[in-house]
Amino acid sequence: QQQVKQSPQSLIVQKGGISIINCAYENTAFDYFPWYQQFPGKGPALLIAIRPDVSEKKEGRFTISFNKSAKQFSLHIMDSQPGDSATYFCAASIEGQNFVFGPGTRLSVLP
Amino acid sequence: DAGITQSPRHKVTETGTPVTLRCHQTENHRYMYWYRQDPGHGLRLIHYSYGVKDTDKGEVSDGYSVSRSKTEDFLLTLESATSSQTSVYFCAISESKGTTNEKLFFGSGTQLSVL
Numbered sequence: 001q002q003q004v005k006q007s008p009q010s011l012i013v014q015k016g017g018i019s020i021i022n023c024a025y026e027n028t029a030f031d032y033f034p035w036y037q038q039f040p041g042k043g044p045a046l047l048i049a050i051r052p053d054v055s056e057k058k059e060g061r062f063t064i065s066f067n068k069s070a071k072q073f074s075l076h077i078m079d080s081q082p083g084d085s086a087t088y089f090c091a092a093s094i095e096g097q098n099f100v101f102g103p104g105t106r107l108s109v110l111p
Numbered sequence: 112d113a114g115i116t117q118s119p120r121h122k123v124t125e126t127g128t129p130v131t132l133r134c135h136q137t138e139n140h141r142y143m144y145w146y147r148q149d150p151g152h153g154l155r156l157i158h159y160s161y162g163v164k165d166t167d168k169g170e171v172s173d174g175y176s177v178s179r180s181k182t183e184d185f186l187l188t189l190e191s192a193t194s195s196q197t198s199v200y201f202c203a204i205s206e207s208k209g210t211t212n213e214k215l216f217f218g219s220g221t222q223l224s225v226l
Contacts, residue, residue, distance in 0.1 A: 032213070034214075042219055043218050044154070046215065089154060098208070099215065101154040103153040
């Protein structure tokens, strides 16, 4: 119930392409869905987040798409750049409780 | 990394020895967390603190203890290290907990190897 599934485990994309990472959850009480980006040797940092009352949120080249009925959400990176190469974690939380993180996706953007 | 310092950054130790990792923050955030990161498991919460001397267990707390005697410091102790505790440990802080605008700030991590 508290698990967040994430796929793919790794992703290779050409520069300029679209990177898509998917997450799924079971607990319908989750009400906040952030994505964290982690560069090698660094800690994760908040990239973008969404609440379930909206279906999409866009910040620059990064977009979260949210499908409440399917209990799925995804991160889209448009015009992917080599500097986007990192590990991405989706997460979910319930008001007043701790985050549950997905297992992560290692993205490599080839020049 | 948002005023968070973890020490040491790297440590190699032997099975059965005690190990203490330190997290120091300069942001005066109320909440502090210890996570471990392992391939295929993402970030798993070990313990967290919601104030001085106020701590609680996370999902993988067995074999770990924590202490918070000051707002700025959160210590993680492995009482008797085991090889299964080889991992990268991250400290995180947040101003609030469980709100829809909550933002976790992470330190740079400690790579711990238990031989």
